[in-house]
Amino acid sequence: MKFNNKNVFIDSSAVLGENVQIGDNTTIYSNVIIGDNSIIADNCVIGEPNNNYYTNQETYMNPKTIIGSDSLIRSFSIIYSGSIFGNFLNTGHHVTIRENSNVGSNCSIGTYADIQGDCKIGDYCRFQSNVTIGQKSEIGSFVFIYPNVVLTNDPTPPSNLIKGVFIDDYSQITSGTIMMPGAKVGKNCLISAQSTVRGRFDDDSFISGSPAKNIGLLSKMPFFNSTKKRHYPWMFFFNRGMPWEGVGFETWNKSKKND
Amino acid sequence: MKFNNKNVFIDSSAVLGENVQIGDNTTIYSNVIIGDNSIIADNCVIGEPNNNYYTNQETYMNPKTIIGSDSLIRSFSIIYSGSIFGNFLNTGHHVTIRENSNVGSNCSIGTYADIQGDCKIGDYCRFQSNVTIGQKSEIGSFVFIYPNVVLTNDPTPPSNLIKGVFIDDYSQITSGTIMMPGAKVGKNCLISAQSTVRGRFDDDSFISGSPAKNIGLLSKMPFFNSTKKRHYPWMFFFNRGMPWEGVGFETWNKSKKND
Amino acid sequence: MKFNNKNVFIDSSAVLGENVQIGDNTTIYSNVIIGDNSIIADNCVIGEPNNNYYTNQETYMNPKTIIGSDSLIRSFSIIYSGSIFGNFLNTGHHVTIRENSNVGSNCSIGTYADIQGDCKIGDYCRFQSNVTIGQKSEIGSFVFIYPNVVLTNDPTPPSNLIKGVFIDDYSQITSGTIMMPGAKVGKNCLISAQSTVRGRFDDDSFISGSPAKNIGLLSKMPFFNSTKKRHYPWMFFFNRGMPWEGVGFETWNKSKKND
Numbered sequence: 098m099k100f101n102n103k104n105v106f107i108d109s110s111a112v113l114g115e116n117v118q119i120g121d122n123t124t125i126y127s128n129v130i131i132g133d134n135s136i137i138a139d140n141c142v143i144g145e146p147n148n149n150y151y152t153n154q155e156t157y158m159n160p161k162t163i164i165g166s167d168s169l170i171r172s173f174s175i176i177y178s179g180s181i182f183g184n185f186l187n188t189g190h191h192v193t194i195r196e197n198s199n200v201g202s203n204c205s206i207g208t209y210a211d212i213q214g215d216c217k218i219g220d221y222c223r224f225q226s227n228v229t230i231g232q233k234s235e236i237g238s239f240v241f242i243y244p245n246v247v248l249t250n251d252p253t254p255p256s257n258l259i260k261g262v263f264i265d266d267y268s269q270i271t272s273g274t275i276m277m278p279g280a281k282v283g284k285n286c287l288i289s290a291q292s293t294v295r296g297r298f299d300d301d302s303f304i305s306g307s308p309a310k311n312i313g314l315l316s317k318m319p320f321f322n323s324t325k326k327r328h329y330p331w332m333f334f335f336n337r338g339m340p341w342e343g344v345g346f347e348t349w350n351k352s353k354k355n356d
Numbered sequence: 357m358k359f360n361n362k363n364v365f366i367d368s369s370a371v372l373g374e375n376v377q378i379g380d381n382t383t384i385y386s387n388v389i390i391g392d393n394s395i396i397a398d399n400c401v402i403g404e405p406n407n408n409y410y411t412n413q414e415t416y417m418n419p420k421t422i423i424g425s426d427s428l429i430r431s432f433s434i435i436y437s438g439s440i441f442g443n444f445l446n447t448g449h450h451v452t453i454r455e456n457s458n459v460g461s462n463c464s465i466g467t468y469a470d471i472q473g474d475c476k477i478g479d480y481c482r483f484q485s486n487v488t489i490g491q492k493s494e495i496g497s498f499v500f501i502y503p504n505v506v507l508t509n510d511p512t513p514p515s516n517l518i519k520g521v522f523i524d525d526y527s528q529i530t531s532g533t534i535m536m537p538g539a540k541v542g543k544n545c546l547i548s549a550q551s552t553v554r555g556r557f558d559d560d561s562f563i564s565g566s567p568a569k570n571i572g573l574l575s576k577m578p579f580f581n582s583t584k585k586r587h588y589p590w591m592f593f594f595n596r597g598m599p600w601e602g603v604g605f606e607t608w609n610k611s612k613k614n615d
Numbered sequence: 616m617k618f619n620n621k622n623v624f625i626d627s628s629a630v631l632g633e634n635v636q637i638g639d640n641t642t643i644y645s646n647v648i649i650g651d652n653s654i655i656a657d658n659c660v661i662g663e664p665n666n667n668y669y670t671n672q673e674t675y676m677n678p679k680t681i682i683g684s685d686s687l688i689r690s691f692s693i694i695y696s697g698s699i700f701g702n703f704l705n706t707g708h709h710v711t712i713r714e715n716s717n718v719g720s721n722c723s724i725g726t727y728a729d730i731q732g733d734c735k736i737g738d739y740c741r742f743q744s745n746v747t748i749g750q751k752s753e754i755g756s757f758v759f760i761y762p763n764v765v766l767t768n769d770p771t772p773p774s775n776l777i778k779g780v781f782i783d784d785y786s787q788i789t790s791g792t793i794m795m796p797g798a799k800v801g802k803n804c805l806i807s808a809q810s811t812v813r814g815r816f817d818d819d820s821f822i823s824g825s826p827a828k829n830i831g832l833l834s835k836m837p838f839f840n841s842t843k844k845r846h847y848p849w850m851f852f853f854n855r856g857m858p859w860e861g862v863g864f865e866t867w868n869k870s871k872k873n874d
Contacts, residue, residue: 357626357644357645357664357668357672357677358664358668360624362622362624363622380624380642381622381640395669398642398660399658399660428669431660431663431693432691432693432709448711449693449711450691450709450711450727467711467729468709468711468727468729482773485729485731485747486727486729486745486747500772500773502767502772503729503747503749503765503767504747504763504765504793528772528773530767530772531765531767531793532765532791532793532811546772549767549793549795549811550793550809550811550825566825579771580771581771581774581776582774582776587771587774588771590771590772590773590774593771593774594773594774594775596775
């Protein structure tokens with residue numbers, strides 16, 4: 098349905114792996130490398146030139162863009178040149194990802210997500226729709242970010258200072274939360290919906306409010322799941338698409354430490 | 357201007373009613389049915405295949421998509437296969453509507469709205485821009501949802517449990533509100549801007565705050581309109597595009613009950 | 616890369632200045648005027664017809680759209696007919712700007728911004744991503760609006776009354792804030808993240824909270840920048856792209872007053 102080679106433009110310098118499929122009305126600009134078995138759906142732009150292109154089109158060289166294998170970029174998405182993605186990337190529709198970001202493997206990035214460049218994102222992260230990730234954000238692995246969350250970066254707007262947000266492994270940032278410039282969130286935290294988060298928070302914090310406070314240890318909070326157990330740390334109860342699927346988090350985590 | 361049959365793709369299995377117009381650069385995939393007099397503007401995708409398509413393109417069968425008559429889908433919108441819409445659907449631009457949703461007649465869905473699938477939406481609903489409707493939401497008729505509202509669904513994120521939000525007829529959810537998983541809002545309620553709504557609320561509630569509380573009976577609140585009368589229930593004061601336009605809500609409501 | 620004249624449609628009535636470039640897959644409808652050296656990138660629609668077009672295509676006349684010189688409209692953006700933009704307009708991707716808006720020079724409008732029409736916007740404004748500007752908003756010059764801010768306009772939703780928001784020169788509206796209908800913000804104000812702003816605020820106010828309060832004079836607040844000085848009024852510390860770049864705000868401001 099989607100791959101009729103209709104109105105497709107692929108620059109001759111692009112390197113497509115085996116079984117790569119490019120959807121109709123999609124453009125692949127220069128110096129894009131796409132890994133085996135990846136699908137770029139219809140109406141996408143991959144390797145979008147950065148701002149220098151517009152000021153000097155004749156001498157502009159498009160930085161290298163690397164999309165790993167087994168990825169799926171859904172329609173109307175724009176990925177700038179100069180970003181690198183691991184394998185098994187999965188995006189929604191109308192996504193915009195700016196230049197110089199480094200995104201690990203197995204990440205999923207929701208519809209209308211806006212990743213503004215110079216970001217570092219680990220593996221197995223999931224960003225839902227309408228997430229805005231400001232420039233110079235640093236995000237660990239297994240971090241899930243829910244709709245309408247914003248990671249800001251300017252402590253005294255407007256200024257030339259950029260202080261990115263840092264979020265460590267396994268933390269969950271729920272809907273409508275604003276992360277203030279330079280906020281640092283440890284591992285295994287949960288931030289409740291609509292919070293305004295400033296400052297530094299330890300591992301295993303339950304963070305809530307505007308301004309957000311540390312309510313206590315997340316692992317002691319009465320968040321019970323359908324098995325009537327405390328749900329956090331969540332990795333013992335959720336494994337869909339996670340590397341511990343099948344073996345369980347405990348076994349996976351031990352084997353990982355032994356590596 | 358928009359209908360020059362330029363770079364249009366319409367699958368041979370699509371069934372277009374009388375006077376249907378399809379805009380330039382638009383794609384209509386298989387098993388789409390579009391009612392009489394409907395307009396699909398330019399750069400749209402209707403009948404977007406669901407995820408199964410990517411895993412097995414050869415045997416994939418696109419579920420049926422039905423768009424009623426007299427509808428207008430504006431440009432850059434994506435409607436997945438497997439959803440059903442009543443007559444007089446009206447969308448903004450860059451809309452994304454996922455699979456298996458059932459949307460009544462006379463609904464309008466704003467620019468950048470993201471309806472995530474498996475939703476049930478009544479008649480005469482109006483969603484403004486940037487609205488995010490989580491999977492398994494259930495929304496009555498005459499419900500208006502304003503910009504940047506999110507309907508969530510996972511009570512202990514991340515988990516495999518989905519508890520959709522329920523909003524009953526005539527209720528108004530204003531800008532920036534987050535509806536927490538499983539929240540239930542009765543008929544004729546007003547939720548004030550930027551609220552965080554958890555739990556169950558009776559009919560005629562004025563709901564406000566983070567966490568949101570029932571402030572009192574909405575019909576007794578001092579929300580006066582330009583006629584100096586209490587504005588709620590709003591149906592006595594607003595009728596543009598509503599089925600009681602011309603006859604008034606009282607008459608329409610009585611005749612409806614007599615049906 | 617972007618300008619191969621591939622699947623481009625330009626109406627014969629459009630007037631393009633010198634050195635104007637039109638990207639692939641872009642449509643320019645009738646009665647659009649584009650100033651010298653402007654770039655409309657790929658996959659854009661400029662001069663989008665308003666709703667009257669759909670009801671009477673045969674007699675519809677597209678209102679005039681004017682885009683100034685030296686502008687850059689990034690891909691997948693839609694600009695309706697009947698709006699006027701000064702020189703040096705700069706947009707992100709997937710932007711939607713409705714009809715009858717009047718936007719000054721040197722403005723920048725971020726990705727997924729939604730400007731809903733009948734708005735008046737001064738010079739040197741910067742709107743970041745996901746900003747929603749309701750109909751009949753009035754915004755001065757040098758106003759910066761950060762991600763996920765909404766300017767609403769209906770005091771008793773739903774109604775037919777539209778009371779736009781007014782924001783005066785140099786004010787900063789930070790992330791996730793909701794501006795309530797008819798709110799009026801003076802010059803040189805800062806609104807903190809996630810505020811809900813109702814009513815009228817004097818010049819030089821620091822505005823914060825839900826509902827937002829005037830915390831005090833912004834110029835007296837302890838917001839220190841990297842030079843250890845009070846950052847507000849910010850114009851003394853930030854000049855990138857501003858008309859006082861090079862000469863400093865004080866000199867520029869004096870010369871302006873002497874004009």
